Amino acid sequence: MNTTVTAKAHTNIALVKYWGKKDPQLMLPQNGSISLTLDHFYTETSVTFDDQLAHDQIYFNDQLLQPAKAQRISQFLDLIRQRSGQTHFARVTTGNHVPTSAGLASSASGFAALAAAGSRAAGMHLDLTDLSRLARRGSGSATRSIFGGFVEWHAGHDDQSSYAEVLQDPVDWDVQMIAVVLKATKKPISSTDGMARVVATSPYYPAWVQTANHDLDRMRHAIAAKDLHALGMIAETNAMRMHALNLSADPAFNYFTADTLTAIQAVTDLRANGVNCYYTLDAGPNVKIICAGHDTAVIKAALAKHFAPEQLIVAKPGPGITITEA
Numbered sequence: 001m002n003t004t005v006t007a008k009a010h011t012n013i014a015l016v017k018y019w020g021k022k023d024p025q026l027m028l029p030q031n032g033s034i035s036l037t038l039d040h041f042y043t044e045t046s047v048t049f050d051d052q053l054a055h056d057q058i059y060f061n062d063q064l065l066q067p068a069k070a071q072r073i074s075q076f077l078d079l080i081r082q083r084s085g086q087t088h089f090a091r092v093t094t095g096n097h098v099p100t101s102a103g104l105a106s107s108a109s110g111f112a113a114l115a116a117a118g119s120r121a122a123g124m125h126l127d128l129t130d131l132s133r134l135a136r137r138g139s140g141s142a143t144r145s146i147f148g149g150f151v152e153w154h155a156g157h158d159d160q161s162s163y164a165e166v167l168q169d170p171v172d173w174d175v176q177m178i179a180v181v182l183k184a185t186k187k188p189i190s191s192t193d194g195m196a197r198v199v200a201t202s203p204y205y206p207a208w209v210q211t212a213n214h215d216l217d218r219m220r221h222a223i224a225a226k227d228l229h230a231l232g233m234i235a236e237t238n239a240m241r242m243h244a245l246n247l248s249a250d251p252a253f254n255y256f257t258a259d260t261l262t263a264i265q266a267v268t269d270l271r272a273n274g275v276n277c278y279y280t281l282d283a284g285p286n287v288k289i290i291c292a293g294h295d296t297a298v299i300k301a302a303l304a305k306h307f308a309p310e311q312l313i314v315a316k317p318g319p320g321i322t323i324t325e326a
């Protein structure tokens, strides 16, 4: 009997960003990062190792992935096979529960769910810290999606020392995010390639690492103090510095669209009018607004001047992974 294991992992949004590797092979980041796991967006993945298969079969939202796209997942399964002694190929079915075309489907929830389901289906019983280390090898941001609430990924200096842990979960105070889902455009450059270019060419990179470490200290305090204003200001500045690295790379690139700047301006205007809200952005055009739940109505009303209601998705702090065996 082949065991099928299913895991569910939620996506996370970094408040202090990971943007650069010091070891691409081991996926060790240049600096630590802090994120909030979200309830609204998640990936569910089932894995079965099967001696009847001649290669890995990977289904993504019910579609069989072509070999080129399946390669990164197969390489990750190779790592699991190597560590577990499992010799068979696997059938992987993945469903991304993200509103259609939201562009928020991230490799974070994907590789966290795959690490959990894949390792257990291969017969390994890893604890959450080991799962976090394993998920890191698939995608850096997945390191944090093993856990719920506020999470810190310690940069570390080798495989053992680079993992995430919970800073605060459950999150028992009023902090939410509104995802402003903008028109999907072709990404100018993937996260993996964008951060590599920045490390190699931005003259500001050393300053980024220095300020990110300072941001980590301040962000830990803001979270412990449940201080939305401090948390939001640190997150906003940190995000803009990450994007400034992209603008200072050679050749330069950026993920902004005209709508991105409209959303940023709307948040800035709301704050000038006394609403406690802040923005952050990852490697794409979407803007995420950090705010208190009791302000979401007024923020959505202001953004309704520019965006349709279905473009504004409210998310709350979300849980860590769950694993079920069938």
Ligand code: DP6
Pocket: 013, 014, 016, 017, 018, 019, 027, 033, 107, 108, 138, 139, 140, 141, 142, 191, 192, 193, 281, 282, 283
């Ligand atoms: C901007 O985790 O997608 O979202 O490790 O190369 O797979 P790889 O990159 P990825 O990069 C995420 C970058 C970010 C910031 C963050 O999540 O910390």
